[in-house]
Amino acid sequence: MTLWFIRGLRRGVVTTRYPARPDASAASLPTPPAFRPQGLTRQIADRLAAICPSGALRRDGSVLVYDVGRCTACGRCAAQAPDAVIRSGEFELATTDRSALIKNIPVREEAR
Amino acid sequence: MTPEDLRETIARQFGRSLHVRTLDTGSCAVCEQEIRLLAAPHYDLNRLGFFFTPAPRHADLLLVTGPMIRAFAVAARKSYDAMPGPKIVVATGACALGGVYPEDPFTHGAVDAVLPVDVWIPGCPPSPLALLHGLGVAVGRLADKVRDLPFTEANDPERSRGAS
Numbered sequence: 001m002t003l004w005f006i007r008g009l010r011r012g013v014v015t016t017r018y019p020a021r022p023d024a025s026a027a028s029l030p031t032p033p034a035f036r037p038q039g040l041t042r043q044i045a046d047r048l049a050a051i052c053p054s055g056a057l058r059r060d061g062s063v064l065v066y067d068v069g070r071c072t073a074c075g076r077c078a079a080q081a082p083d084a085v086i087r088s089g090e091f092e093l094a095t096t097d098r099s100a101l102i103k104n105i106p107v108r109e110e111a112r
Numbered sequence: 113m114t115p116e117d118l119r120e121t122i123a124r125q126f127g128r129s130l131h132v133r134t135l136d137t138g139s140c141a142v143c144e145q146e147i148r149l150l151a152a153p154h155y156d157l158n159r160l161g162f163f164f165t166p167a168p169r170h171a172d173l174l175l176v177t178g179p180m181i182r183a184f185a186v187a188a189r190k191s192y193d194a195m196p197g198p199k200i201v202v203a204t205g206a207c208a209l210g211g212v213y214p215e216d217p218f219t220h221g222a223v224d225a226v227l228p229v230d231v232w233i234p235g236c237p238p239s240p241l242a243l244l245h246g247l248g249v250a251v252g253r254l255a256d257k258v259r260d261l262p263f264t265e266a267n268d269p270e271r272s273r274g275a276s
Contacts, residue, residue, distance in 0.1 A: 029239050036265040054211035054236075066263060070211025072236030086265060093258055094202075094233040094246030098224070100259040101209075101234060 026091070030073040034088035035105045040064065044084050045107045048077045062107050068093060069101040129161045130251055133171030133195070137188055138219065139178030142237040143205040147175065149240045162247055168194040173250060176227065177204045179213040180220040192227050200250050203229045204243065206236040 045064045049057040056070035057077065078085040095101060134147055150157040151164065165171050168191040180188065192201065203223040206212050209232055215221035223229055233246035249256055 023241055026241060029241070032234070032263070034263045034265060038265075054206055055214065056211055067211070068258075068263065069209035069232055069234045070206055071234065072206045072211060074236075088261075088263055090261055090263075091235065091239055091242045092245040093235065093242065093261075094231055094249040095256050095258040096231050096249060097256065097259065098209075098229075098232050100256070101232060103261075103263045105264055 027089075029091050030075070031088050031091050032068050032071040032073050032093070033075070033078050033085045034090075035064065035066070036084055036086060037106045037108060039081070039084035040105065040107050041084075042107055042109070044081050048081060048085070051076050051080055059107065062109070064105040064107050066103045066105055067101060068103060069098065129163065130172050130247075131163050131165040131170055132173045132175050132247070133165055133168045133191070134175045134177070135188060135191055137176060137178035137184045137208070137223065138181035139205060139207055143177035143207075146237045146240050146243060147177070147204075150243055155240045155244060157244070157247075160244065160247070168192075169196065171195050171199075173200045173202060173247070174227070175202050175204055176208055176223045176229075178223075179207040180223050180226050181218060182220060183218075185220060185226045188223075188226050200230045201227045202231045202233060202246060202250050204233045204246070205238055206234060208232075209234055212236070 042059070042062075045057075045059045048064070049059050053074060053076065054070050054072045056067045056072075058065045078087070093101070134144065136144060149155060150162075157163075168174070172195070174192060174195060176188070178184075192199070201223070203209055208223040210222035210224070213219050213221050215225070220226055231246055231250040233242060235242050238246065
């Protein structure tokens with residue numbers, strides 16, 4: 001505290017950078033899911049879109065449209081299809097462009 | 113005024129200090145809990161030059177939570193109009209971004225319907241770290257890198273094909 005005060009007086013800067021150091025709790029935060037296109041078939045994509053409680057998932061042809069902004073990170077999709085959905089670990093998602101939060105995830109064709 | 117101009121103006125006019133007014137438009141109050149934690153010693157919002165203010169007339173940034181219920185839209189608009197310019201509106205949490213509640217007779221469903229939003233912070237609720245990052249993005253101190261996040265598995269062979 002004293003050091004910080006003296007340094008602040010000397011440099012005229014009393015704020016710190018963000019983050020001053022990595023946060024210990026960051027690893028255990030609930031984070032939105034990430035998808036594995038390898039395990040994501042049309043059938044699974046439709047099922048995930050149907051169970052998503054906040055309307056963040058919707059299948060549009062051969063892509064799964066994922067609106068990260070609407071996602072509540074509830075984990076229902078990960079519980080439903082553990083092969084296709086993993087934890088992303090991303091939580092610093094603030095953006096100045098709403099459309100940057102909408103992701104198009106490729107969906108595998110069923111026949112292969 | 114473009115967002116870039118706004119950011120430059122804020123950097124010039126406010127220096128390192130920015131005053132935040134929080135606005136609850138019908139949220140479940142968990143976003144508010146996380147916002148309150150920002151002022152606690154662990155996150156210590158004030159060290160970054162942000163301060164909470166109880167009056168919109170003193171605020172530079174409006175931190176809006178909740179799905180914008182219709183009964184609150186007039187009050188939200190008045191709060192926004194009472195703020196001196198240049199001002200920033202930050203939509204906070206999945207409700208404010210259009211998730212959870214669809215548009216219906218009781219709620220607008222998203223903050224965008226009533227206020228001109230400049231920064232969107234996803235999360236249900238956004239953690240204090242995410243909120244701090246969002247405030248940093250809002251004043252242009254931190255880069256906006258969300259567009260580059262693919263939300264597909266790392267090292268996935270189909271990754272380049274899918275991410276737009």
